[in-house]
Amino acid sequence: METEAEKDQAFSSTSLLSAGGVLVAWESGAFIVVPATPQINANPPRAVGDGVMLFIAVHELIHACGLSNGDHNPDDLFSGFPQARAGNKRQDDKLEVNQQKRLPPLFLTTKTAGVIQALWK
Numbered sequence: 001m002e003t004e005a006e007k008d009q010a011f012s013s014t015s016l017l018s019a020g021g022v023l024v025a026w027e028s029g030a031f032i033v034v035p036a037t038p039q040i041n042a043n044p045p046r047a048v049g050d051g052v053m054l055f056i057a058v059h060e061l062i063h064a065c066g067l068s069n070g071d072h073n074p075d076d077l078f079s080g081f082p083q084a085r086a087g088n089k090r091q092d093d094k095l096e097v098n099q100q101k102r103l104p105p106l107f108l109t110t111k112t113a114g115v116i117q118a119l120w121k
């Protein structure tokens with residue numbers, strides 16, 4: 001059984017990646033905070049493409065569904081440590097999970113989908 005302190009810890013703050021978003025939630029509400037212009041380490045560094053921004057937004061919305069950092073899954077868009085891969089153009093930028101899968105296109109594994117489904121029965 002999770003104590004109130006553990007619940008507060010799990011939902012007090014979660015983070016996606018250094019240039020990504022953060023969900024700050026408490027008993028009566030939550031904020032999703034994302035950088036206005038996330039940067040990618042291209043040469044020179046520049047704003048990420050829309051696909052990476054969508055990844056960040058959807059990842060944080062999954063946190064808003066109630067999943068914590070402990071639910072991160074290295075195999076899908078709910079990865080806690082996706083690696084940025086700059087494309088030649090902004091629209092080709094990707095985030096890599098599990099050292100081989102590059103997103104977008106966005107996808108969830110059945111494991112992550114199952115965690116969401118269990119919370120929203």
Ligand SMILES: [Zn+2]
Nearest residue numbers: 014015016080
């Ligand atoms: Zn996360």
